[in-house]
Amino acid sequence: MGRYIAKRVIMAIFTIWLVATITFFLMFLVPGGPFLAEKSPSAATLEALNRKYGLDKPVIVQYKNYMLNLLKGEFGESIKQRGRTVGDIISTGFKVSAKVGGIAILVSVLIGVPLGCIAALNRGKWLDNLIMVIATFGIAVPSFVLSTVLMIIFSVWLNLLPTYGLSSWRHYIMPVIALSFYPTAYISRLMRTSMLDVLGQDYMRTAKAKGLSQFKTLFKHALRNAILPVVTYLGPLIAYTLTGSFIIEKIFTVPGLGNEFISSITGRDYTMIMGTTIFLATLIIIMNLLVDIAYKIIDPRIKFK
Amino acid sequence: MKNNHKPFSMHLDVSDFLPADKEEKQSLVIMRESVSFWRDGARRFRKNKIAMASLIVIILIFIFAFILPYFYPYGYEQQIRGSENLAPLKYSAAELARIEAGEKVFPHFLGTDQLGRDLTIRLMLGSRISLLVGIVASFLVLLIGSLYGSIAGYFGGKVDMIMMRVVDIIYTVPDILIIILLMVTLKYPLQDLANNVPGFTWINDVGIGLISIFIVFSLLYWVGMARIVRGQILSLKEQEYVTAARALGATHRRIIGKHLLVNCIGPLIVTTTLQIPSAIFTESFLSFIGIGVQAPMPSLGSMASDAIGGIYSYPHRLFAPAIMISLIILSFNLLGDGLRDAFDPKLKN
Numbered sequence: 190m191g192r193y194i195a196k197r198v199i200m201a202i203f204t205i206w207l208v209a210t211i212t213f214f215l216m217f218l219v220p221g222g223p224f225l226a227e228k229s230p231s232a233a234t235l236e237a238l239n240r241k242y243g244l245d246k247p248v249i250v251q252y253k254n255y256m257l258n259l260l261k262g263e264f265g266e267s268i269k270q271r272g273r274t275v276g277d278i279i280s281t282g283f284k285v286s287a288k289v290g291g292i293a294i295l296v297s298v299l300i301g302v303p304l305g306c307i308a309a310l311n312r313g314k315w316l317d318n319l320i321m322v323i324a325t326f327g328i329a330v331p332s333f334v335l336s337t338v339l340m341i342i343f344s345v346w347l348n349l350l351p352t353y354g355l356s357s358w359r360h361y362i363m364p365v366i367a368l369s370f371y372p373t374a375y376i377s378r379l380m381r382t383s384m385l386d387v388l389g390q391d392y393m394r395t396a397k398a399k400g401l402s403q404f405k406t407l408f409k410h411a412l413r414n415a416i417l418p419v420v421t422y423l424g425p426l427i428a429y430t431l432t433g434s435f436i437i438e439k440i441f442t443v444p445g446l447g448n449e450f451i452s453s454i455t456g457r458d459y460t461m462i463m464g465t466t467i468f469l470a471t472l473i474i475i476m477n478l479l480v481d482i483a484y485k486i487i488d489p490r491i492k493f494k
Numbered sequence: 495m496k497n498n499h500k501p502f503s504m505h506l507d508v509s510d511f512l513p514a515d516k517e518e519k520q521s522l523v524i525m526r527e528s529v530s531f532w533r534d535g536a537r538r539f540r541k542n543k544i545a546m547a548s549l550i551v552i553i554l555i556f557i558f559a560f561i562l563p564y565f566y567p568y569g570y571e572q573q574i575r576g577s578e579n580l581a582p583l584k585y586s587a588a589e590l591a592r593i594e595a596g597e598k599v600f601p602h603f604l605g606t607d608q609l610g611r612d613l614t615i616r617l618m619l620g621s622r623i624s625l626l627v628g629i630v631a632s633f634l635v636l637l638i639g640s641l642y643g644s645i646a647g648y649f650g651g652k653v654d655m656i657m658m659r660v661v662d663i664i665y666t667v668p669d670i671l672i673i674i675l676l677m678v679t680l681k682y683p684l685q686d687l688a689n690n691v692p693g694f695t696w697i698n699d700v701g702i703g704l705i706s707i708f709i710v711f712s713l714l715y716w717v718g719m720a721r722i723v724r725g726q727i728l729s730l731k732e733q734e735y736v737t738a739a740r741a742l743g744a745t746h747r748r749i750i751g752k753h754l755l756v757n758c759i760g761p762l763i764v765t766t767t768l769q770i771p772s773a774i775f776t777e778s779f780l781s782f783i784g785i786g787v788q789a790p791m792p793s794l795g796s797m798a799s800d801a802i803g804g805i806y807s808y809p810h811r812l813f814a815p816a817i818m819i820s821l822i823i824l825s826f827n828l829l830g831d832g833l834r835d836a837f838d839p840k841l842k843n
Contacts, residue, residue: 204663211672218679329824331775333782333795334816337802341809435783440802451783454674466671
C-alpha cells in the first residue's frame with residue numbers, strides 16, 4: 190500500500206507540473222496584458238509595471254522563475270488586486286466556496302443515497318418511477334437554469350429569499366439547492382442501479398437465509414457494497430464543488446473562488462490564473478487518491494496494483 | 495406411403511428415399527428472414543415509448559431550429575425600432591397603427607428584447623447553435639476517441655500503456671479550467687487566420703466562437719470515448735475472426751476498421767448520443783459566462799444570461815431559453831438511454 194501511494198504521488202506531481210506548464214504557456218498566448226484594462230497607462234508606467242512583475246523578461250525566463258518560486262511554495266502576488274498574495278486570495282475565496290459547497294455535498298449525499306435505495310427496493314412501483322422521473326429531470330436541467338428559475342420564484346415573485354450575498358442562513362438556501370440538485374439526481378440514479386445489482390447477488394440471499402434482520406442485511410451487506418460507485422463519483426465532485434461553481438457564484442454574487450478564477454482570466458491576472466489552476470488540479474488529484482484509498486477500506490477485496 | 499409400418503423390421507421403406515415433392519420442399523424454406531443487427535435494435539427501440547417520444551421531440555426541435563427560421567419574417571439581428579422590450583404577443587404603437595391601417599403584422603410570440611429583436615427567432619437560432627455544437631462536437635469526439643482507443647487496444651503492451659497514461663493525465667486535468675483558457679486563447683489566432691489567410695474566410699461564416707468550441711471539445715472530451723473503445727477492442731481482438739483475418743493477411747488497418755470497430759458499433763452509437771447533451775450543456779455554460787458564441791449570434795446560454803439582467807422587470811425572457819435547453823438535454827439523454835437498451839443491452843446495468 191505504501192508503495193502504491195508513493196507511485197500515485199509521483200504521478201500526481203508530474204500531472205500538476207504538466208497542468209501548470211500547459212496553463213502557463215496558454216496564458217501567454219492570449220494577447221493583451223493585465224494592465225491594458227486600466228485607463229491607458231503611459232508607456233513609461235507600463236514598462237515600470239511590467240518590470241515590477243517581471244513581465245518584461247522572455248516567457249521562458251518567467252516560466253523558470255515561476256516554477257522556482259512554486260517549488261518554494263510561493264504563488265506570488267496578485268497583479269490585479271494590489272498588495273494581496275495569491276495564497277491569501279485563494280484561501281479567503283476557498284473558505285466561502287467550501288462552506289456553500291460542503292453543505293451542498295452533504296445535502297446531495299444525504300438525499301441522493303436514500304432516494305436511490307428506496308427506488309431500488311420498490312423497483313417498478315410508482316415510488317421508483319416517481320424518483321427516477323425527478324432524477325432524470327435533475328440531470329437535464331443545467332444549474333444556471335435552475336438557479337435563475339429559483340431566483341424568479343422565491344425572490345421576484347414570492348419575495349421570500351435574498352438574491353445575493355451570504356450574510357444569514359437564508360442566503361444559503363438557493364445556492365445550496367442549485368448546487369446540490371444535479372449531484373443529488375446523479376447519486377440517486379447511481380445508487381439505484383448499483384443497489385439493484387447488489388440485491389440480486391447470492392450473498393444477499395445467504396444473509397436472508399441465515400435469518401438476519403432486514404435492517405442488518407440492508408445496511409451491513411447491501412449498502413456497503415452498493416455505495417462504491419457513489420464513492421467514485423464523490424471524489425471529483427467534492428473537488429469541483431468545494432472550489433466553487435463559477436455559475437452559481439456569479440448568479441448569487443457569492444465572493445468565492447469560482448468568481449475569483451473567472452475574473453482572473455478575463456483580467457489576465459497571470460499569477461492568480463496559475464495559482465487557482467494549480468490549487469484546483471491538486472485538489473482533484475488528492476480527492477481521486479482519497480477515493481482509491483476509501484475503496485480499499487470499504488471493500489477489502491480490492492487490491493492495489 | 496403405405497401404412498403397414500413394422501417397428502422392428504429391418505426393411506427400408508422405399509418411399510422415404512423418393513425425391514421431395516414441391517410441398518415438402520416448401521416446408522423446408524426458412525420463412526422468416528434473418529434479423530440483422532439494425533433491425534433487431536430498431537424493433538426493440540420502437541417498443542420503447544419514452545425513447546420514441548424523445549426522438550419525436552428531437553425531430554420537432556430540429557424542424558424548429560433549422561427549417562422554421564427560413565419562413566420567419568424577422569431576422570435574428572434585425573432591430574425593430576420602437577418595438578423594444580415588448581411582452582409576448584404584444585405590438586408596439588407603430589405596429590398597432592399598421593394593423594389599424596389594415597396591414598398584417600407578424601406577432602412577436604415571445605416578445606422582443608431591449609434592442610427590439612424578436613425573441614422567437616433568437617430562440618430558434620439559439621437552439622440551432624446548441625444542436626450544431628452537440629452533434630459536431632460529438633462527431634469529432636467519436637472520430638478521435640475511437641481511432642485512439644482502437645489503436646491502443648489493438649496493439650496493447652507498451653503502446654497501450656503509454657497511450658492510456660496520456661488519457662489518464664487528460665482525465666485529471668480540470669476540464670472547465672482548460673476549456674475557458676483555451677477558448678480565450680484560440681480566439682485570436684483564429685481571428686488572424688480568418689482575416690489574413692485566404693481560404694480560411696469560412697471561419698467567419700461559421701463564427702470564431704463556434705469553431706473554438708468544436709476544437710476545445712474535441713481536444714478534451716475524446717478521452718471517455720477512447721477508454722470505452724479500448725475496453726471493447728481488448729476483448730474483441732481475441733475473437734477467432736480476428737485470427738482468421740490475420741491469417742488471411744489482412745493489414746492492421748483493415749482489421750481495426752473492417753472487423754473490430756464495426757463490431758463495437760453499439761457502444762459507439764450510445765456513447766456518441768450521450769455525448770451530445772453534455773456538449774450542449776457545456777456550450778450553454780460557456781455562453782452564459784460570456785465566452786461562448788459571439789454576439790449578435792444568439793445561444794441559449796447567452797439568452798439566459800441576458801435575461802438575468804432584467805430578471806425583475808422581464809422574468810418571462812428567461813423561461814423560453816431555459817425550457818428549451820432543458821428539453822434538448824432531457825430528450826437527448828432519454829434517446830441515448832433508449833438506444834443503449836436497444837443496441838447495447840450489455841451496457842445496461
